[in-house]
Amino acid sequence: MPEPFAFTIEAVDGETGARAGRFTTPHGAVQTPAFMPVGTQATVKALDPDDLHAVRAQIILSNTYHLSLRPGAAVVTAAGGLHRFMAWDGPILTDSGGFQVFSLGARRTVDDDGVTFRSHLDGSLHRFTPESVIALEEALGADIIMPLDECVALPAADATVRDALYRTQRWLERALSAKRRDDQALFAIVQGGLSHALRREGAAFAAQCDVPGIAIGGLSVGETKAEMDATLAATTEQLPADRPRYLMGVGAPEDLWACVARGVDMFDCVLPARVARHGGLYTPEGRMSIGNARYRDLHAAFDATCGCPTCRQFSAAYLHHLYRTKELLWYRLATIHNLWFILRQMEEIRGAIPDGSFTARHAAFRARYRTADRTAAGDARAQFVASRGRR
């Protein structure tokens, strides 16, 4: 792994294989397992960098597809790169935009060389190739960058899944050849749908590539939680232990625990912000709806045990009022609360691995936390894929 990147495993849970480690980037180290708040358009929705520090975010994610359309990679380069543009001095990962482009459905056509698509904003015609995406990501300047991949919505025919896997592999090789900057870590992405055989093949391929980290894509896109778990297990079993594993687009609190148990080290998901937008706030008992009438007269913290900047300063009754009146302040306060909750879960997970309490704490979490969805975190993502939305 080229300097300054380094990944060290500090502890492995004997029962599950859950790993606690540390991934070093040019903008600082990330304690893993880590959750990355999503700042699609160079802003984690409603938050500023001080808010991100306040919730103790270690690393954030942004998106090449969105940034290439607005403001354009050249603007970000002229700003001195994405870190300076958005005034965030910690590590950043840029997704390639493969997921977004393939979510465009009829608005895109894929060929072996790349993908042609129409912008969701104005219908203008664009083309991504493995090489052009690397050029965009080098212009943006994130610490970790992702190659263009082909992401398939599930369920899908076997041949479609296989073609996408192999195309993703060929595109990774081209991305590696195109890459010029030494201060960015290009991860591989493993596709393969729900086929354990294809996932194992994809994992083995990624393992023999010269990449400092390996992402698992194409999950949480409409399959059940059981399907996701089995497929994930088949994948991570084949991955080398010495590189970080990033499960893309996951997840809900229950998924974070379950997937760490499968050996995942990094996550990203828009769920904390989306849940907030719809009035949802996380608690150790599950997701609650602040719009519920019982909060109207609760003149105390929404969650007295929480400790987040929102719960420290404001009452549940005030949050209920802000949500019901659709005040802008709601979105910020709720996103702070939900990210705080998720990031504190990750801290508990990290702490539990070295001290051998991971399985017991995972069981305690499951006994207490009522999950909102029966399907994978992908409920919302699957709808999104179907609706050609934008994460």
Place this chain on the structure above:
Amino acid sequence: MPEPFAFTIEAVDGETGARAGRFTTPHGAVQTPAFMPVGTQATVKALDPDDLHAVRAQIILSNTYHLSLRPGAAVVTAAGGLHRFMAWDGPILTDSGGFQVFSLGARRTVDDDGVTFRSHLDGSLHRFTPESVIALEEALGADIIMPLDECVALPAADATVRDALYRTQRWLERALSAKRRDDQALFAIVQGGLSHALRREGAAFAAQCDVPGIAIGGLSVGETKAEMDATLAATTEQLPADRPRYLMGVGAPEDLWACVARGVDMFDCVLPARVARHGGLYTPEGRMSIGNARYRDLHAAFDATCGCPTCRQFSAAYLHHLYRTKELLWYRLATIHNLWFILRQMEEIRGAIPDGSFTARHAAFRARYRTADRTAAGDARAQFVASRGRR
């Protein structure tokens, strides 16, 4: 003036009569002339109390009409009052809601005893009387409270203006009789449209009432800036020197300077937030549109001389991007910038009165600042009255 309220004039500009003073409330003193950011629904849109402290807001305004509908005065009382409900420990003024109710047009009917109206939210029927409004404001617990008044949209027939003036006067007497709490200052409101005779009469009436402050209502509702200025001058000439004068719903930067020159001490206006919502940012040269293409590549502070938290941390190019992508962060950063600008104008005004430089600085401001509107600050408010909107 009952304890703890006190108003002391510290300096008067010899040329104009502009006054620098200090109004003391149970939640602290306010240096005048003062601008009050508007928090209609118990939140200054997009900002939290730390943001208000960061822009050095001294006092904020909220609204009885809106709060009585949502969350309801009883909820605020149960929270321990408006200060605790919204976690703002500085002074608060609540407007009575007269302006909002009369803006409802056909949805309200006025009689001598009060006004019956349908909520803009759900059409439910409500009634305000001078006494019920005082009860609501005592339940909310602001430091300064306003009586129910009748506000007339201009232009209006003489008889309509006269009737509204006299009704407002009778309602003030009833409000004074109904008032029970000693820790709230009930101001008078002078109406009278553009009639100098009625304004003088209204001012003389307010002067002989036992009130610790006098508001000037019914301006900035569709008249020209020249009409507003002349009417304001006719009013303030008749007001006692020893009590603060609050011009309701004003204003734009140029109006603040001009109205302080007429002896006004307090202002409120939604303009800084509304301007922000539409991409406008104040500068010493006038209001600029951040959506303008020239900001796309300006990788420096929007205004290098500004010093506000937004300009200190973010570039114009980033603000341009946030505005173009309609990101939530834009509204907060822009409101912070605009309130900072307005509040620093007020600080410059306050400083200029004791040192005799007010007229020179006012001239310098006018020479540099290009005004956006030819009519009174009321441009937007007049549209609002016409459209039965909500400030």
